Amino acid sequence: MKSASCGKAKKGDVLITVSSIDSEKVVINIRSKVKELYAHEIEKTVREIVSQAGKTNLEITVDDYGALDFALRARLITALQRLQEKGDDTDVLA
Amino acid sequence: MNSTDVIKVNKVFNSFEELFKQIQINDGMTISFHHHLREGDNVMFQVLKSIQKIGVKGVTLACTSLMNTHDFIADMLGDGTVSKIQTSGLKGKLACMALSGEMPEPVIFRSHGSRARAVSDGELKVDIAFIAASAADIFGNANALDGPSAFGSLGYGVWEAKNAKKTVIVTDYLSQSILRDISISQSYTDAVMIVPSIGNTAGVKAGSLKEKGNPRDSVIASNVANTIINCGMELDQSAIQMGSGSVSLQVGRHLNGYMKERGKKFKFGLGGITQDLIDMLNDGTVDSLLDVQSFDPKACYSIKNNKNHHEIDVNTYANPLNKSSAVNFLDIAVLSATEIDTDWNVNVLTGSDGSIIGAIGGHQDVAAASKITIIAAPLFRNRIGVIRKKVNTVVTPGENVDILVTDFGIAVKESRQDIIKSLTDKGIKVLKIEDLYKKCISFTSEPRTISFTDKVAGIVQAPDGKVQDYIYKKV
Known part of the structure; x- marks a missing residue:
């Protein structure tokens, strides 16, 4: 994994x-x-970005400390890029 | 016992066991404590543990406020030692218990002024007031200025002592000579209880009194100072309350500089007294300080040595029913908010998710009395918007608020055309509160509406004792 x-x-x-x-x-x-206030918005943003990137077979853990939406987007996009950069044959944790 | 014996009664006790033989404590009594020691308080713990030990049940705990350090009371609600709570604020475990419906009775929340009124008009009858003092003498005179744990003004304790049926001074320093500075006279004191330590005065500055600022606070502070300077009020000989926290401290620094440059002087600074107000007193930019609560133990030196630094009790500070409370002379007040809505109603007690996170403090009293009331707050805190369509809990009604200063601009209430004109004439952009609301939502997006049951967890009083709002148990 x-x-x-x-x-x-x-x-x-x-x-x-x-x-x-x-x-x-x-x-x-x-x-x-x-x-309680924003779980729905966080999930909406995460699904939107993942579907735009055309990804599946993913587990995404969001450990949020009150980030605004643009910060959430930026962090998620970068995390997905980093995962991609690791290629298919590596097994190294970040 | 004849009258001479009464005079000779020894007031000083070294054990709670002996104390409770003299001062009867029974099931269902109302006992009170003050919160000057804030997060550093250790008196409530020692007294309540002793009461729990002798098996007294059903006590009403009437505190001027409660902090995180009082989490231990949760167990005492569990075993029935304590059954009701009345306070200005609630935190930690106790706040959670109130909201989850684990308290046998709703918590009554009062402002400091309302508390002063309630103990004097008979709404809140205190059987025994346990008053933390940093020094007492054998006759029962007490203050919070002498001794190793000196914490400054004893403003809340003084009024409790004057109104409770019995008063027990709890101290860790028994002066051999009669105290020179007497905040509570021996004439009100039934007993002096000596304990190893009343607490840690470093805890006075903990909690909401963080000095550490960030760039956002600096922007808000600069906007607040600019608003005060340009709102049309003549600052020379005006009276001001600025509150605590990093924004207030920075506002104080701005105003100190402004007044010094122009040779102007505030008439008095009121309320919680911070180091910055003491600096202003020493620099001659404020004539007097009226200190109901010292937010910095350094205030002890100032009260003792500067005749213009006055210790006042909470009755003099903000009781709405006495002949003349100090808040009525305020020209400008800077207050905080957890939430403010587009009708200008302010919440300082609960958060947007419905949890209890703050305290009323003097908010209602000061806002109602001050000629100009400014709310200083960021547009949002971590994604939680401060400006709402409707606040969760109305603590201070919108009619008592005039200006909102945020990090994204200043809004003034429509009805204060005088202020709008002054600010606009000075080139300061004045927004509508609805504009700031839209700006806020553009960052945070619309939060989900929180659902509550119809079970009352807390009653928020107005200063006159009427119900201002209810806090409901969450679903």
Whole structure:
């Protein structure tokens, strides 16, 4: 299983970890300080970016500390790029 | 016992066991504490543990406020030692318990002024007030200026002592000579309880009093100072309350410089007294400080040595029903908010997710009385928007608020055309609060609406004792 991450576990930021999985699904786990208020918006943004990138077989963990939407997008896009850069045959954790 | 014996009664106790033989504590009594020591308080713990030990049940805990350090009370609600809570604010475990419906009775929230009113008009009858003091003498005189744990003004404690049926001074320093500075007179004191330590005065500055600022706070502070300077109010001989926290401290620094340059002087600085107000007193840019609560133990030296630094009790500070409380003379007040809505209603007690995170403090009292009331807040805190269509809990009604200053601009209420004109004439852009709301949502997007049950978890009083709003248990 390959994994990559981007962001920080810090106020106003978000730490995103993406891992390749065997199943053809996209599994999203959200931990957030503002989960009650914004879990729906966070999930919407994550699904939008993943589908734009045409990805499946992913587990995405969002560890959110109240990041604004643009920060969430930037962190997720970078995490996906980092995962891609690792290629298919590596097995190194980020 | 004849009258001479009464005079000779020894007031000083070294064990709670002996104290409770003299001062009867029974099931269902109301006991009170003040919160000057804030996160550093250790008096409530020692007193309540002793009460729990002797098996007293059903106590009403009437505190001027409660902090994270008082989480231990959760267990005492569990075993029935404590059954009701009345306070200005609630944090940590106790806040969670109130919201999840684990408290037997709704919590009553009062502002400091409302608390002063309630203990004097009979709404809140305190059986025993346990008052942390940093020094006492054998006659029962007390202050918070002497001794190793000096914390400054005893403003809340003084009024509790005057109104409770019995008053117990709890201290870790018994002065051998009669105290020179007497905040609570022996005439109100039934007993002096000596404990190893009343707490850690470093905890006074913990909690909401973080000094560490960030660039955003600097922008807000600069906008607040600019607003105050240009709002049309003559600052020379005006009265101001600025609050605590990093924004307020920076506002103080801006105003100090401005007043010094022009040889102007505020009449008085009121409320929680910070190091910056003491600097202004020393620099001659404020004539007097009226100190109901010292947010910095350094205030002790200033109160003792500067005749213009006055310790005042909470009755003098903000009781709406007395003949003349200090808030009524305020010209400018800077207050905070967890939320403010487009009708200008302000919340300082609950968060947007419905949790209890703050305290009313003097918010309602000051906003109602001050000629100009400014709310200083960021547009959003971590994705949580501060400007809402409707606040979760109305603490201070919109009619008492005039200006909102954020990091993204300044809004003034339509009805204050005088302020709008002054600011606009000085080239300061004035926005509508709806504009700031839209700006806020453009960053945060619309949050999900939180659902509440119809079970009341807390009652928020207005200063006159009427219900201002309710806090409901979450679904």
